Amino acid sequence: MEKFTLLQGIAAPLMLPNIDTDRIIRIERCAGVPRERQGEYLLETMRFNADGSEKPEFILNKPPYRGAKILLAAENFGCGSSRENAVWALMGWGLKCVIAPSFGDIFFGNCFQNGMLPIRLAAATVERLAAGAEADARDALLTVDLERQRIVTAKGEEIAFEVEALRRTMLQEGLDEIGITLRHETEIAAFQRSDRDARPWLYT
Amino acid sequence: MNSKDKMAARTLFDKLWDRHVVAELAPGVALLHVDRHFFTDMHSPEFGLLAARGLPVRNPEMTFCVADHVVSTEPGRSGGHASWSASLLAELRAGSKTHRIKLFDVNDEGQGIAHVIGPELGITQPGMLVLVGDSHTSTHGALGALAWGIGASEGVHVLATQTVVQRKPQRMRIRFEGRPGPGVEAKDLILHAIGKLGTAAGAGYAVEYAGSAIRALEVEGRLTLCNLSIELGAKFGMIAPDDRTAAYLQGRSYAPKAEHWERALRYWRSFSSDADAVFEREIEIDADKIRPQITWGTSPQDVIAVDGMIPDPASAADGERRQAMRAALEYMGLVPGRPIAGTKVDWVFIGSCTNSRISDLRSAAKVVRGRKVAAHVRAWVVPGSQGVKRAAEAEGLDRIFRAAGFEWREPGCSLCVGANGELVGPGERCVSTSNRNFVGRQGPGARTHLASPAMAAAAAIAGVITDVRRTPGEDH
Numbered sequence: 259m260e261k262f263t264l265l266q267g268i269a270a271p272l273m274l275p276n277i278d279t280d281r282i283i284r285i286e287r288c289a290g291v292p293r294e295r296q297g298e299y300l301l302e303t304m305r306f307n308a309d310g311s312e313k314p315e316f317i318l319n320k321p322p323y324r325g326a327k328i329l330l331a332a333e334n335f336g337c338g339s340s341r342e343n344a345v346w347a348l349m350g351w352g353l354k355c356v357i358a359p360s361f362g363d364i365f366f367g368n369c370f371q372n373g374m375l376p377i378r379l380a381a382a383t384v385e386r387l388a389a390g391a392e393a394d395a396r397d398a399l400l401t402v403d404l405e406r407q408r409i410v411t412a413k414g415e416e417i418a419f420e421v422e423a424l425r426r427t428m429l430q431e432g433l434d435e436i437g438i439t440l441r442h443e444t445e446i447a448a449f450q451r452s453d454r455d456a457r458p459w460l461y462t
Numbered sequence: 463m464n465s466k467d468k469m470a471a472r473t474l475f476d477k478l479w480d481r482h483v484v485a486e487l488a489p490g491v492a493l494l495h496v497d498r499h500f501f502t503d504m505h506s507p508e509f510g511l512l513a514a515r516g517l518p519v520r521n522p523e524m525t526f527c528v529a530d531h532v533v534s535t536e537p538g539r540s541g542g543h544a545s546w547s548a549s550l551l552a553e554l555r556a557g558s559k560t561h562r563i564k565l566f567d568v569n570d571e572g573q574g575i576a577h578v579i580g581p582e583l584g585i586t587q588p589g590m591l592v593l594v595g596d597s598h599t600s601t602h603g604a605l606g607a608l609a610w611g612i613g614a615s616e617g618v619h620v621l622a623t624q625t626v627v628q629r630k631p632q633r634m635r636i637r638f639e640g641r642p643g644p645g646v647e648a649k650d651l652i653l654h655a656i657g658k659l660g661t662a663a664g665a666g667y668a669v670e671y672a673g674s675a676i677r678a679l680e681v682e683g684r685l686t687l688c689n690l691s692i693e694l695g696a697k698f699g700m701i702a703p704d705d706r707t708a709a710y711l712q713g714r715s716y717a718p719k720a721e722h723w724e725r726a727l728r729y730w731r732s733f734s735s736d737a738d739a740v741f742e743r744e745i746e747i748d749a750d751k752i753r754p755q756i757t758w759g760t761s762p763q764d765v766i767a768v769d770g771m772i773p774d775p776a777s778a779a780d781g782e783r784r785q786a787m788r789a790a791l792e793y794m795g796l797v798p799g800r801p802i803a804g805t806k807v808d809w810v811f812i813g814s815c816t817n818s819r820i821s822d823l824r825s826a827a828k829v830v831r832g833r834k835v836a837a838h839v840r841a842w843v844v845p846g847s848q849g850v851k852r853a854a855e856a857e858g859l860d861r862i863f864r865a866a867g868f869e870w871r872e873p874g875c876s877l878c879v880g881a882n883g884e885l886v887g888p889g890e891r892c893v894s895t896s897n898r899n900f901v902g903r904q905g906p907g908a909r910t911h912l913a914s915p916a917m918a919a920a921a922a923i924a925g926v927i928t929d930v931r932r933t934p935g936e937d938h
């Protein structure tokens with residue numbers, strides 16, 4: 259997994275509440291397109307017309323937002339299914355960080371599994387950043403400093419955010435859970451040994 | 463007093479959590495033991511990810527592979543129709559063979575939607591920790607299990623380690639008190655709650671459902687209720703096991719055998735919230751007042767009683783909500799201020815892990831018996847499992863549906879998500895017993911109205927959205 263330390267990039271505002279994972283990537287793309295190419299199908303019905311041409315008015319199709327690394331989103335972003343493809347599609351398209359007032363729980367966890375940073379901020383703060391990014395492209399440039407847990411705007415304003423310590427370390431060092439868990443093999447074996455006596459019907 | 467008595471009062475969730483802790487990784491973060499894991503066809507590529515790391519499956523006997531999402535539900539099927547079905551099924555078969563994991567293949571006895579067969583076969587039991595790479599895993603919580611949906615990376619983690627890393631959520635209890643009126647099913651209770659609380663209300667919470675209306679619900683209704691926890695924003699939904707739970711499980715193929723039964727019962731009974739346990743959030747819902755529900759928009763919270771009016775965006779609390787409502791109404795092709803009843807439908811789908819169990823089919827068949835599906839409506843019944851299908855055929859339900867003009871199909875996810883290529887056409891309106899009315903969920907441009915099986919059946923007959931309580935015929 260790639261390390262996440264300091265991210266500087268354009269933030270694109272997509273301020274519709276409840277953007278669900280089905281909308282982020284359609285099921286037939288999850289099943290029928292290899293993981294590396296799923297970014298091409300990100301938010302397909304919003305980005306493209308039925309004939310496959312781009313919708314020029316959609317934010318992610320307009321410069322400078324089409325090169326965005328950060329997404330500013332509204333409430334309950336990534337609600338819906340557990341498909342990790344939603345994260346792969348966002349990352350495949352080029353995003354590394356999503357800032358929203360709230361997230362779907364499973365989506366939120368899936369982000370960390372892939373080195374993507376989801377940040378929760380107060381709704382008013384996200385709305386202010388979105389309004390700024392939309393009004394003037396120069397204000398769309400944000401810096402996300404994971405070490406200091408600060409977002410720095412183009413004007414130099416600093417906004418604090420929080421990431422749980424364990425997750426922060428894993429992002430910074432590009433660690434993944436399996437490697438860490440394998441170190442707990444003795445405890446897993448011990449759990450199962452005593453569990454076999456306590457709940458024998460589970461082990462038949 | 464032993465040390466246990468002195469411990470702080472715990473909720474059902476806490477007891478389930480504590481029972482499965484293998485190691486504490488950080489404050490509020492634990493490594494938990496996974497008792498049962500269902501691995502669906504959509505996840506087949508995870509076998510490749512596991513192989514890439516050179517890791518074996520740690521406990522193959524605790525995982526069950528299931529062909530459900532990508533399989534065709536056409537009678538006489540051999541696999542799936544979608545261009546990806548064959549390769550995903552082939553990977554599933556190869557992976558289950560290599561790792562010696564039990565597979566419920568396309569036409570095997572026991573095959574069905576993971577969330578239907580887990581409880582039905584007794585694989586899911588109270589006091590277990592159950593994971594599936596699918597957000598509706600909360601369904602299994604209805605038996606008093608700790609169950610939630612995981613992503614692909616976590617799926618590989620479970621295969622490799624038989625554990626999962628999890629953050630402790632907050633706890634919420636929703637009590638449904640009173641007795642729902644005629645024509646009101648478990649689906650209506652939970653849709654009503656989602657409409658009232660919103661689809662983000664449960665984010666960060668584990669939800670326990672309680673109250674007199676829950677105790678009175680049969681296990682299958684509880685499964686429907688817990689299924690929709692994720693539509694409330696909660697990963698976890700659960701109900702304390704009771705005598706109904708035990709009676710439901712007794713004799714099922716994977717349930718504890720006679721020599722372990724009493725001991726298992728004792729273990730199960732220990733899982734309920736202590737009287738003085740504290741929930742971070744408590745909600746009470748008056749079940750008496752709930753009417754049959756139907757969604758009008760593109761989020762499960764866009765729901766009203768079937769005798770209500772399509773809401774007006776002008777009434778929205780804020781601009782963001784107004785914009786979302788407008789977009790939803792436009793997508794759905796609906797006019798605000800009009801009654802929702804009477805809206806013409808093209809499709810009816812009775813199926814999905816929400817409502818495809820035998821009690822659901824019975825409830826729909828009661829409405830359908832002796833009537834005909836409206837000429838312009840295409841109506842499908844897709845049983846949730848081979849077991850449901852056999853039971854329904856033994857009771858003659860298939861004949862009732864067929865005689866009315868329904869298609870009687872093979873078990874699978876089908877039109878719930880269209881992962882097998884079965885889709886509702888663009889602009890077509892479908893009353894569906896599934897769980898998501900998202901934009902494009904049942905197919906690009908498809909318009910979905912979520913409702914109970916009885917309501918869906920009534921819509922098929924009337925050809926329009928209709929109040930099941932006004933449908934003449936048997937008492938429902």
Ligand code: SF4
Nearest residue numbers: 598814815875878879
């Ligand atoms: S029926 Fe629908 S919600 Fe349930 S597991 Fe299948 S696709 Fe998911």
